[in-house]
Amino acid sequence: MSVEQGTNQSVERAAAVLGAFLDGKPQRVSDVANSVGLGQSTTSRLLATLESIEYVERDPVSNLYRLGPALITLAGVAVNQNPVHRAARQVAQNLAASLGLGVNVAVRSDDALFYLCNFEGAKAPKSYVLMGRRNPLHATGLGKCLLSALDGEERRALLPEPKPFTSHTFCDHGELDEIVAEVRRRGYATEVEELALGRACVAAPIFDHTGAVVAALSVSGPLSAVDLPNRETELGRRAIEAADEVSIALGYDVSLAHHVVGVGGEGQA
Amino acid sequence: MSVEQGTNQSVERAAAVLGAFLDGKPQRVSDVANSVGLGQSTTSRLLATLESIEYVERDPVSNLYRLGPALITLAGVAVNQNPVHRAARQVAQNLAASLGLGVNVAVRSDDALFYLCNFEGAKAPKSYVLMGRRNPLHATGLGKCLLSALDGEERRALLPEPKPFTSHTFCDHGELDEIVAEVRRRGYATEVEELALGRACVAAPIFDHTGAVVAALSVSGPLSAVDLPNRETELGRRAIEAADEVSIALGYDVSLAHHVVGVGGEGQA
DNA sequence: ATCTCGTTTGCAGTATGTGGGAGACTCTCG
DNA sequence: CGAGAGTCTCCCACATACTGCAAACGAGAT
Numbered sequence: 001m002s003v004e005q006g007t008n009q010s011v012e013r014a015a016a017v018l019g020a021f022l023d024g025k026p027q028r029v030s031d032v033a034n035s036v037g038l039g040q041s042t043t044s045r046l047l048a049t050l051e052s053i054e055y056v057e058r059d060p061v062s063n064l065y066r067l068g069p070a071l072i073t074l075a076g077v078a079v080n081q082n083p084v085h086r087a088a089r090q091v092a093q094n095l096a097a098s099l100g101l102g103v104n105v106a107v108r109s110d111d112a113l114f115y116l117c118n119f120e121g122a123k124a125p126k127s128y129v130l131m132g133r134r135n136p137l138h139a140t141g142l143g144k145c146l147l148s149a150l151d152g153e154e155r156r157a158l159l160p161e162p163k164p165f166t167s168h169t170f171c172d173h174g175e176l177d178e179i180v181a182e183v184r185r186r187g188y189a190t191e192v193e194e195l196a197l198g199r200a201c202v203a204a205p206i207f208d209h210t211g212a213v214v215a216a217l218s219v220s221g222p223l224s225a226v227d228l229p230n231r232e233t234e235l236g237r238r239a240i241e242a243a244d245e246v247s248i249a250l251g252y253d254v255s256l257a258h259h260v261v262g263v264g265g266e267g268q269a
Numbered sequence: 270m271s272v273e274q275g276t277n278q279s280v281e282r283a284a285a286v287l288g289a290f291l292d293g294k295p296q297r298v299s300d301v302a303n304s305v306g307l308g309q310s311t312t313s314r315l316l317a318t319l320e321s322i323e324y325v326e327r328d329p330v331s332n333l334y335r336l337g338p339a340l341i342t343l344a345g346v347a348v349n350q351n352p353v354h355r356a357a358r359q360v361a362q363n364l365a366a367s368l369g370l371g372v373n374v375a376v377r378s379d380d381a382l383f384y385l386c387n388f389e390g391a392k393a394p395k396s397y398v399l400m401g402r403r404n405p406l407h408a409t410g411l412g413k414c415l416l417s418a419l420d421g422e423e424r425r426a427l428l429p430e431p432k433p434f435t436s437h438t439f440c441d442h443g444e445l446d447e448i449v450a451e452v453r454r455r456g457y458a459t460e461v462e463e464l465a466l467g468r469a470c471v472a473a474p475i476f477d478h479t480g481a482v483v484a485a486l487s488v489s490g491p492l493s494a495v496d497l498p499n500r501e502t503e504l505g506r507r508a509i510e511a512a513d514e515v516s517i518a519l520g521y522d523v524s525l526a527h528h529v530v531g532v533g534g535e536g537q538a
Numbered sequence: 539a540t541c542t543c544g545t546t547t548g549c550a551g552t553a554t555g556t557g558g559g560a561g562a563c564t565c566t567c568g
Numbered sequence: 569c570g571a572g573a574g575t576c577t578c579c580c581a582c583a584t585a586c587t588g589c590a591a592a593c594g595a596g597a598t
Contacts, residue, residue: 006314006317006318006546006547007314007317007318007321008279008283008314008315008318008585008586009279009555009584009585009586010277010278010279010280010554010555010585010586011279011280011283011315011318011319011322012318012321012322014277014280014283015322015324015339018343021343021346022342022343022346024346024349024350026350028575028576029575029576029577030574030575030576038556038557039556039557039558040557040575040576040577041556041557041558041559041576041577041578042555042556042557044576044577044578045275045276045277045555045556045577046277046280048275048276048577049275049276049277049280049281050280052276052281053280053281053284055284063564063575063576066347066350067343067344067346067347067350068347069347069378069383069401070284071340071343071344071347072344072347072348072400072401073291073401073402073403074287074290074291074336074340074344074401075336075340075341075343075344075345075400075401076344076384076398076399076400076401076402077290077291077293077336077401078335078336078337078338078340078341079341079398079400080293080397080398081293081295081335081336085398086396086397087396089389089395089396089397089398090389090394090395090396093365093366093388093389093390094391096362096366097362097365097366097390097391109338114338115345116341117398119362119388120358120359120362121362121366122363122366125359126358126359127355127356127358127359128349128355128358129345129348129349129354129358129386130345131341131344131345131348132338132341132342132343132344132345132346133342133345134342275577275578277554277555278553278554278555278586279554279555279585279586297544297545298544298545298546299543299544299545307587308587308588308589309544309545309546309588310545310546310547310587310588310589310590311586311587311588313545313546313547314546314547314586314587317546332544332545332595539598540597540598541596541597541598542595542596542597542598543594543595543596543597544593544594544595544596545592545593545594545595546591546592546593546594547590547591547592547593548589548590548591548592549588549589549590549591550587550588550589551586551587551588552585552586552587553585553586553587554583554584554585554586554587555582555583555584555585555586556581556582556583556584556585557580557581557582558579558580558581559578559579559580560577560578560579561576561577561578561579562575562576562577562578563574563575563576563577564573564574564575564576565572565573565574565575566571566572566573566574567570567571567572567573568569568570568571568572
């Protein structure tokens, strides 16, 4: 038996148990046991332990387990620790309220984008949270902005072969080279039905105090509301303004601006 | 050695390690070890395990541990599973955008309220998330609404002696009886500097399909913006309208309305 | 370069988790 | 209303995997 060096098996198994809930469905003990490949009694005890610390809870009526409130508490602390989140939260909300569209903030995590938060406007309602979800980098405006932090070689290594999600997805690295160059030049990225039909977004990168791209902010919604390419200039400007506001809060010096698009300063909307 | 029945010690210890991060500060291995009362080597190994599954991560420069992204992912799933959250999210955002004030949604968890989400308007900015945090029931508008689900006896058992947070906090159960009665009668609760000076809110209960109070929604912000008692009627009505919208989404039949305050139907704002 | 502090690793002992099986329970179907 | 199937939990012996000590390692500072 290859003994994993210096890690605690029980903890790993408990985490695997929690992972069984990532599809969002309440689970039975035996379901979890099958899904993680453990015996029923072991799984039962792990779940009992996790229940005692409120990492999971069981529905009193159906007796099914689901993820518990302690995880929400921990995640609340985790997101509040994140400087990008702290800097972006209010800016994103103001923009969502002002435009009536969705506004999302994400960072890169390996070969995917990782949502920190999302807000919705009246024209782009949504009943769920994207926080903690991942999406492909090459098929989203946020992802394109995050890719602009990488050179072509790094990007090719990270995304060996980008997968298509719709017929509009750009999967060729030559195309992506151009897309990234355009993001750098114009300061924003667009995406029209590249991940899902009927959806579109405009995104802008967020810079930290060193001038590196550390996150991105997007304006998104149904294509009918985002209305590209008609509103591209307007929404591009709004996204850049909001992203810059966040960058500044992170200590970025706008005078070092990588993008010199026609945004004459922090002027009014 | 009193062997805890049917629970896994390692998992409990790992959870205790995670709990050491609840104060929001990045931690050193030895800090965590002290704070949870474990040896350095055990703590080190637990942290290594938690790091391998991204429940914690370490700052590359300071080498300090902090909570990791996997917790955020799990919590995202957890909140999306919550029917109250699903029903309330968009309603709360619309209200926050419309009023420019903070809007919060909470459920009761034992003797405290538990925030599901919070949104801010331009007049009540905030850079952090309340999700997963707890606040006392007797010193908040949300809490008073949640207390209205209980009778006086239950409340006295739950809150043996309510603690004062400011000189305005109501801590006497006789007073709380009246407050709760008024919440039931008027359909909303107010709170002015009872938890923190300079803060105020107006809250309304959310009902499920059985007519039971399962959550509450509040409008909050600096006292200067919430401006009680001047705006009490207006904000009370807005809070009730929003809360009712959520209740209806949960299957509540408004014709069973407990509160018969002067809201002539779902009419416009 | 040397010292100090914090962290990690090796190792032996054993406490602790494991899994099989039986009992208790609930829900379903007849 | 009763029988059945399925599920979960408890019990116990076994041996695996965790613990704690102590020493080595690495980083940072003087």
